[in-house]
Amino acid sequence: MRLVRVLTNVxxxxxxxxxxxxxxxxxxxxxxxxxxxxxxxxxxxxxYDAIVLYQPGxxxxxxxxxxxxxxxxxxxxxxxDAVFSLPRRSAAGRAADALKRLLWKKVDLxxxxxxxCSGIRASWGxxxxxxxxxxxxxxxxxxxxxxxxxxxxxxxxxGRSRRDFHTFCRAMExxxxxxxxxxxxxxENAEHGTLLEGLAVPANVELVRDDGSxxxxxxxIASSKLAVFCIAPEAxxxxxxxxxxxxxxxxxxxxxxxxPAVRGILTNGGEAILxxxxxxxxxxxxxxxxxxxAERRRAVAERGRRYALSLGGEEDLMRRIAxxxxxxxxxxx
Numbered sequence: 136m137r138l139v140r141v142l143t144n145v146x147x148x149x150x151x152x153x154x155x156x157x158x159x160x161x162x163x164x165x166x167x168x169x170x171x172x173x174x175x176x177x178x179x180x181x182x183y184d185a186i187v188l189y190q191p192g193x194x195x196x197x198x199x200x201x202x203x204x205x206x207x208x209x210x211x212x213x214x215x216d217a218v219f220s221l222p223r224r225s226a227a228g229r230a231a232d233a234l235k236r237l238l239w240k241k242v243d244l245x246x247x248x249x250x251x252c253s254g255i256r257a258s259w260g261x262x263x264x265x266x267x268x269x270x271x272x273x274x275x276x277x278x279x280x281x282x283x284x285x286x287x288x289x290x291x292x293x294g295r296s297r298r299d300f301h302t303f304c305r306a307m308e309x310x311x312x313x314x315x316x317x318x319x320x321x322x323e324n325a326e327h328g329t330l331l332e333g334l335a336v337p338a339n340v341e342l343v344r345d346d347g348s349x350x351x352x353x354x355x356i357a358s359s360k361l362a363v364f365c366i367a368p369e370a371x372x373x374x375x376x377x378x379x380x381x382x383x384x385x386x387x388x389x390x391x392x393x394x395p396a397v398r399g400i401l402t403n404g405g406e407a408i409l410x411x412x413x414x415x416x417x418x419x420x421x422x423x424x425x426x427x428x429a430e431r432r433r434a435v436a437e438r439g440r441r442y443a444l445s446l447g448g449e450e451d452l453m454r455r456i457a458x459x460x461x462x463x464x465x466x467x468x
C-alpha cells in the first residue's frame with residue numbers, strides 16, 4: 136500500500152488517520168475568493184496525489200480554470216461540502232452559471248453530506264459517479280454529551296440556511312403551543328437563502344435573534360419540547376443536516392420537511408418525523424401528534440439520539456473524509 140499525499144485548506148484534516156491507510160495530509164492556508172489562493176494551490180499541488188477544498192469560494196473556479204490549461208498527470212481534485220444554490224434566471228446570471236458548469240467538469244470528486252444529489256446533477260451537470268456520501272457529525276459534541284437536557288414547553292425551529300419559516304408560522308397559527316424561531320438578522324439570512332420578508336409571526340411564536348454562538352443554539356434546543364426544521368424546497372444540498380443532528384443528539388424528537396438532507400438517510404417515524412415541504416396542514420398535524428403522544432415522541436427522540444451519536448464529532452468526520460480521499464486516490468493509480 137503506497138503513501139497517498141493530500142494537500143488541503145483544512146487544518147483539521149491533517150490529523151486524520153484512517154485505519155489501514157497510508158496517507159499524509161498537508162495544510163496550506165488559503166484566503167477565500169482569492170485568485171492568488173488558487174494560483175498558490177495550483178503551484179503546490181503538482182507533487183501531491185490529491186487536492187481537497189472544504190466549502191470553497193471562488194478559489195475553486197480559479198483552480199479549475201488553471202487545470203484546463205495543463206496536460207499530463209494531475210492530482211485528484213476533490214471538493215468537500217460545497218454550498219450549492221439553484222441556477223440564476225437573469226441573463227448575466229445564466230452566462231456566469233454556464234461557465235461554472237464547465238469548470239465543475241474539472242472537479243474529480245465531490246464529497247457530500249447528502250445521498251440525494253439529483254438536484255446538484257440537474258442544476259450543475261455534476262454526474263452521480265463523481266459524488267460520494269460521507270455522513271456528517273454532531274457539532275459541539277463534547278458540550279452536548281455532558282449536558283443535562285429537559286423537555287420544555289415550546290416547539291423550537293431555527294437556522295439560516297434555506298429555511299422556510301413562513302410554513303412554520305402558518306402551521307403554528309393553527310396550534311395552541313408556544314413556539315420559538317431562533318435565527319440571525321435579515322441580512323445574514325438572505326445570504327444563506329432564507330427570506331423573512333412578509334413573515335407573519337403568530338402571537339404564540341416568538342422570533343429570537345441568534346447571537347451566533349453554539350451555546351445559544353444548544354440552550355434553546357435543549358429546553359424545547361421538540362425541534363422542527365422546515366427546509367425550503369429549493370434546497371439541493373445539505374441544508375439542515377447539522378441542525379437536526381444536534382437536536383437529535385440533545386434527545387429531541389425532530390420533525391423535518393422532506394429535503395436532500397434526509398432522503399435515503401432518515402426514515403419517517405424512525406429517527407425523525409418527515410413531512411412534505413410547504414404544507415402547513417401536514418406540518419401542524421405532525422407537530423400536534425408529536426406534542427400530544429409522549430410515548431411516540433420519546434421513542435423517535437431516542438432512535439434519533441442513538442443515530443446522531445453514532446456519527447461522532449469532528450475527529451470522526453475528518454477520519455471519514457480522509458478515508459474516502461485515500462480510497463479514491465488509490466483507485467486512480
